[in-house]
Amino acid sequence: MPIRFELNGLPTDIDCAADRRVIDLLREDLGLFGTKEGCGTGECGACTILVGGEARLACLMLAAQLAGRQVTTVEGMTHTPDGAVLAQAFVEEGAVQCGFCTPGMQMAALAMLRQNANPSREAIREGLSGNLCRCTGYVKIIAAVQRAARDISDERRA
């Protein structure tokens, strides 16, 4: 079926099965490999994208659910001002190791920062609790989100 939605700020028309998983649509049909698959069953968060500004799991969504929605993947995120600051914070705080969780982790963090511009460490832990990372122990990820929150609000003030 034809589906029209906005992908990373660009109007996008596709024709695919209504029940195609969004993660397959993004990765295989549209070549956006930044959205990762770690489980396929909604347990790891590696496939997190933003739909209408909210964090969603691309492995559990079907193509038809995107109709008319605004979708942001990591590829689009880094071109938004907040997203660029967040990605830079991940780099500078050492929050990236294997990097396989990183795109999903950042998308979840971005959605959280939109709700709560100045989260405590505990709030960050809670906000990221659906995103698993096997490499970092989360210490530097939490530091990166804290730093991003600071840098984003500094930028706003400037």
Added chain:
Amino acid sequence: MTDRTPLCAGKPDLRGDATAKASGKERFAADHYPDLLLWAGAVRAGVSHARLKAVNTTDALAVPGVIRVLTCADVPGPNRHGIIHKDMPVLVDDRIRYPGDAVALVLAETREALREAVSLVRVESEALPAVFDPAAALAEGAPQLHETHPANTLMAAEIRKGDAAGALAGCDVVVAGEFSTQVQAHAFLETENGVARLAEDGSIDMVVSSQSPFRDRLEVGAALGIPFNKIRIRAPHLGGGFGGKDGATVQCLLAVAALHSAGRPVKMHWEREENLAAGYKRHACQLHYQLGARRDGTLQALICHLVYDTGAYAHLGGEVMELGMEHGGGPYRIPHVLVTGKCVFTNNPVAGAMRAFGVCQVTFAVEAMMDRLARELDLGPLELRRRNALSEGDTNCSGMRVITSTGIIGCLETLRLHPFWEQREEWKEQARPHTRRGVGLASVWNAAGYGGKVRDAAIAKVELTPEGTVVVHSAVADMGQGNSCAFMQIAGHVLGQDAAQLIVRQPDTATAYPSGSSAAGRTTYTFGNALIKACEELKARLINRAGLLFFIDSDQHLCLVPGKVVHPPSGRELSLQQIAGFMSQEDRVCISQFVAPVCDPVPDTATGFFIGFPHVIFAYGAHLARIEVDLLTGVIQVCDYLAVTDGGTVVNPVMFDQQVEGGVAQGLGYALMEEVVTREGRVLSDGLSTYLIPGAMDVPNIVSLAWQGHEATGPFGMKGVGEVAMNGPLPAVANALSDACGIHLQHAPLTPERVLMAMSAGSEEGCKGPAPPVESLGRSRASSVERPNAHTL
């Protein structure tokens, strides 16, 4: 150009791979979808032990989009792979030895068709008696898994130093315990996957998520009878490995698929369920310990017996057990030691390499023994460890004289000064109602390198491109630990270049040189040493060629700075691109080899090991956990964690902390929640909601401190720290639990159920009243709580 700063060993230079990963641009193996690809998937046996009768493919072949269903008849060559023992069939041709064995291989146009067809392949087999408990597997009359290994014994070995039995009998104090540890899954986020294609010249080109691309070439070649030069393996950045991608996972299957796909590329990507069912695992282990000391706290004798369950195939089981045995006595001076070990085949999933390779099992036992000994002797647990800790010149528990850097005392002393230790009593007193607080310690160590009888070598290649960029051809995969970033830093340091001037290529067997696996805490150490030599050679050459171009008689005043060679006395300079233009292709490449040191002479303490004994370089650490136990629910909350680590001189402080923090988190999962549950070899923990790993709410703040020594043999004085941190959390938390509640759990993981059970089995006052005085915990009690059983198997 002048304000460019070269990279510098010792500085927290940013990881060269982070930006591409954070922006989603890095292409992992999983991100390869070549045009016209076919999907390949394995059909798993589903039964524990059986003789294969037939594979019925009719229904599967009838699924639209299914191209082929391959069976053992389609596998060329010996159809056996394995790192040391070639005992694992690519596709079963005779006997099924565990439910995860691959029996058939489906090729399909789509993943949907693949999935359907895999479920429709009928495996006909005749059941054989099976065995799942290592003790039962060792018993007479047990079903046998491999004719080559009688009594289901992959390896039986011992380390004997002095007269342990005699010395133990003469000890003032002896403690004993029986422990067991569970199966752990690596649970890397990127599951096993790759793509392969058969080229027109008959060679196989593979991109795979692998820790050992050069060895993969050997494994695929040997299993399928293909000449090595007809196999090219590329290993891009891995989405985690931790040992689970060391050895063939998808490689042989993919190569078989490629041979039968008429030149179309094939892609195989295990789903999480398949990863848990058929991926390699950490060995479950049963441990019997007796440790004795003199009244003054001097350790005298250790006797321990270890049984490792290696599952259906050998993989690296014998070597895993070897390393566990070598670490059986902890980083302490013990004059009399007897460690015996058996590595046993069962019809359980295959256990192989995992971070801290056999060592985290023994660390649990020996560190619990140390705490009990401290209580018996009325000595502080830190004091007892400090008194017995190894120093350079001592002989370790396997009889090896330690001559490389040995910082365990430094780590313990650093820990002693930390507020978590100094203020432990005040902190414990602040426990909330219905909770009890405890502080626990563990000394840890972990060998680096392959050990005796295996050449631990790396060959580094650096190349100056015609454009003047320096390319490091890494030959050891980067599974996320950042070795490729360390290589960039090392090359930048030696060559005086910044990140803009450098590229690190991930391993490609066509352009790099065999350098071993990314494993054993040897990746940065071994390849880094080779790389320093190669870069020094390139540096000398660039300066020399610049000197020729400047028409000067000596290289003395020339220096290499970012992007150019300068001659300060004359103010002249040449860009690296200009110099490259002057050099032939051959001249622009430098290659150098490093071979890691081995123990010489080898102590005569060990018998039964094939390879891997002994090791000469060890990372050390001292760990502390502060926990709060909920007396109503039995839940252990780890409030704070401190890890002091001796990894020699730190090349990059951020990457050092990354390794320690990640190892601690994985160790806390092992301590508290992770367990692969199986029934008759079938994995019941089939997803990340049944196999739980720590999330952001489960991991405390981790304080990582470096105790910086200098490892004279290491690149810039470093030694690997990828594994050592994994060893601390289980014993540190278990010891904190003893401190908090006076209970001594001997079976991991330390689940709330076990905590509650042990508390109700203990004395009422001991659990609910004030913490028991140390004197009340006598020897008999220390060794009698909980008996081992088969629940972990």
